[in-house]
Amino acid sequence: MKNLFDAAAYEEIVMRxxxxxxxxxRVWGKMDIAQMLAHCAVGLDFPTSGRKEKRKFMSYIxxxxxxxxxxxxxxxxxxxxxxxxxxxxxxxxxEEEMRKLKIALxxxxxxxxxxxxxxxxxxxxxxxxxxxxxxxxxxxDHHLKQFAC
Numbered sequence: 001m002k003n004l005f006d007a008a009a010y011e012e013i014v015m016r017x018x019x020x021x022x023x024x025x026r027v028w029g030k031m032d033i034a035q036m037l038a039h040c041a042v043g044l045d046f047p048t049s050g051r052k053e054k055r056k057f058m059s060y061i062x063x064x065x066x067x068x069x070x071x072x073x074x075x076x077x078x079x080x081x082x083x084x085x086x087x088x089x090x091x092x093x094x095e096e097e098m099r100k101l102k103i104a105l106x107x108x109x110x111x112x113x114x115x116x117x118x119x120x121x122x123x124x125x126x127x128x129x130x131x132x133x134x135x136x137x138x139x140x141d142h143h144l145k146q147f148a149c
Contacts, residue, residue: 001073003133004140010109013137016144017102022094024147028078034092036143037101042086043139044104046121047132048111053085053122063124070124071134076142083122108136 002009024033031039046053055063108115113129120126127135 001071001134002137002141003130004105004109004137005112005129005133009137010105013105013140013144014102016149017098017105019149020098020144020147024149026146027148029146031088031146032092033147034094034097035088035090036146037094037097038088038092039082039086040140040143041097041101041104042088044101044108044136046085047117047127047136048104048108048115050117050119052119055120055122055125059123059125063121067124067127067131070127070138071131075145076138078146085122105140 002012004010004013020033020037022033026032026036029036045051113133116129116132118126
């Protein structure tokens with residue numbers, strides 16, 4: 001599985017982002033292009049920020065059951081629920097959100113495995129740096145496919 005810590009996977013994502021523009025239409029889902037970019041930037045921020053999110057009781061039971069799907073070769077399914085911290089529903093500006101996402105993406109990649117937040121994921125619990133790298137690649141790939149890219 002591709003890992004965002006690897007140069008080839010990082011460069012692939014940057015190239016695919018560069019294919020997007022303000023008029024790119026979604027193939028499925030609710031977010032517009034700028035909201036998707038903002039959503040992906042928020043997702044990249046958690047594993048590098050040192051932030052700690054409160055876990056709900058059910059995450060201790062369900063989280064470990066889903067870790068394999070988080071890092072497997074199977075793409076994420078459309079329509080999976082989004083955590084409240086990652087929902088973007090307000091209007092956003094494409095250029096600004098693209099800039100923020102590229103900064104977050106570069107920051108994640110350059111920090112590398114040693115820069116990952118040791119705090120548990122709010123749903124999945126403790127993830128290894130490679131589980132973070134794989135899941136972040138898969139998350140970006142999922143949303144780029146949402147916009148046919």
